[in-house]
Every structure is written in structure tokens, then in C-alpha cells.
Amino acid sequence: MVVASASAIRTKKTRAVGVPTIDLSLENKELLIKQIVSACEEYGFFKVTNHGVPREIISRLEDEGVDFFDKPVREKQRAGPACPLGYGSRNIGFNGDSGELEYLLLHANPTSIAERSKTISNDPLKFSRAANDYVHAVRGLTCEILDLAAEGLGVRDRFVFSRLIRDVHSDSILRLNHYPPVEDWDPHNSRVGFGDHSDPQILTLLRSNNVGGFQIRLNDGLWVPVPPDPTGFYVLVGDALQVLTNGRFRSVRHRAITNSLNSRMSMVYFGAPPLDAWITSLPETVSLQRPSLYMPFTWGEYKKAVYSLRLGESRLDLFKIRPGDKTGL
């Protein structure tokens, strides 16, 4: 890969911090809920172990991803250009962002996956099955985590978050990212694979092979390298969940850097609502002392804003209620 020096980044300002890890097989439900809520509040990020997603389901999609990214460029381009869905290389979004990666971006519904798989694989049915089984399993896990979080927040309707993702019209997506190996390894010359951003959706479930590169940003601006763990899932609070919880949960800023002689592949599921769903602070998170921080918007409106801005921009600022604005309270 040709590497523009402008994409080189300094990794000095990082801090080694233990990644909050939650064992989902914990029998003490109250403690489990407490751990989830505090990780969502403090970091907007945690790792889950004993998550129940069968290894076989993960490996099948991983193998499909490896086979796809191994293909000659011309063949991969049959699945592109990413608009925003499909195969993309280096370009991210429509506003000039780029990174040292190639990717497949798919709508997570079976019809869309079946259609797309025709340009992705020589055995479309095999690819579709692998992707659909994976989506089904990680959606289940996403919903389980969201239900526990809702319970911890004391929300009356325990399924208020997961219902949005289980909806047949849910706008959830699946992304496979491939970060090619660097040819000239230099510990002081990491490059941007996927730049600093927060995910716009409700909740993200990310896993990768055993190659590092994923980092989260703490509130004080320091970057924390997250050690890879192919057996676990990383859970990221997205912007929509930040709004739904009136800022109690924080969407986490993160990025992927590349500096390895081995290629890295991540599989990312973004749990999202239907386009016409309203995203607004749940009544249980609003009070006179803590009025609503954001104006209500539909997921479709938010997505439009997301795609009109650069990767690193804080799109939620556009929907912040400023003092003096008329609110529901």
C-alpha cells in the first residue's frame, strides 16, 4: 500500500489502562447490571466474555472475509464502490476522509445481504448464510446487553432499546474492515487505519482477529490501546444511545491504527433504529435538575447529518439544546 506521510500519527499520548471486562455468565444479575451501567457511564466501552456467540458462527464469517479481501482488486471492485454500502478502499464516507483500510459495508437485513453477496462471493449462498447467522447472533447479544442496561437505568419499558434494533425496518449494518500489513514496521510510525470518531448508532459490537490497532479515547483526550481478543466482543455506546439516556451513557470516541506486519480484520455490527424512529431522551432520564440535553430527531434525520459531515466531527452538537431554547420541560 502507498502510504501518505500525512496519515502518520504519533502514539506517544497513550496510556495503558485495563479494559473494563464483563463476564456475561455472571450469575449475580444485579452485579452484572451494575457493571454494564457503570462501564457505559464511565467509558461508553467495555469487553464482554462468555457471550454465548458460537465460535463456529464467528469463524464462518471471518473465513468469508479473509477469502474476499484475498481476491484480486478487480474482483473486489465488483462489490463497490461503497455508496455508502458495498466494497470501499481507503475512502471513508463522502467528505474526503480516508484511511489505510479496505472494507465491506452491508445493510444487516437478509434480503440486502442476499443481493449484495452476488457480487462478493462465488458462492453467494454460503456468504449470505455466514453473514445472516452472524448478524442474528450478534443482534441477540446486542439486545441482551441493551435490556440489562435498560433495567439498570430503571426504565419502565425494559425492551425500549432492543425493540428498535429488533424492528424489521431496523437500519443496522455490518462492516468488515481489513487493515493490510505494513511493509516497513517502525514502532514510531503508526498510520491511521480508521480515524477518530464515535459511532452514530445505538450500540456497536466489534471483534477482530489477534492483531492490535484498536484504541479508545478517554475523556481527558488520552488514547488507550485495546489489546485484541478474538474470543471476546467489544461493546461501544453510540451517539443515539447517548441521546436516549440524556447523556448518562457516553458514546466513545475510538480509532484504528495500523502498524503491524500482520493484517488485521475486524467485524463490526452497528445496532440501529428504523429511519423513522424518534430518538429522544427517555422520560426516566429527564428531570427539572437534568433537563433534556438534545432536541428530538428521527434516526433518518441524524443519519443525514452524519453523512454531511467529516468522520471526526461531533454531530451531536447540531442537536444540542442551548440555554434559552424552548424544551418540553
Ligand SMILES: C=C1C[C@]23C[C@@]1(O)CC[C@H]2[C@@]12CC[C@H](O)[C@@](C)(C(=O)O1)[C@H]2[C@@H]3C(=O)O
Ligand atoms: C465519514 C463518514 C463515514 C461514516 C459516515 C461519515 O460521514 C461519518 C460517520 C462514519 C461512520 C462511522 C461508524 C460506521 O463505521 C459508519 C458506517 C457510520 O454509520 O458512521 C461510518 C460511515 C461510513 O463509513 O459510511
Ligand SMILES: O=C(O)CCC(=O)C(=O)O
Ligand atoms: O476496525 C476497527 O477496529 C474500528 C472500525 C470502526 O470504528 C468502525 O468501523 O466504525
Ligand SMILES: [Fe+2]
Ligand atoms: Fe467506529
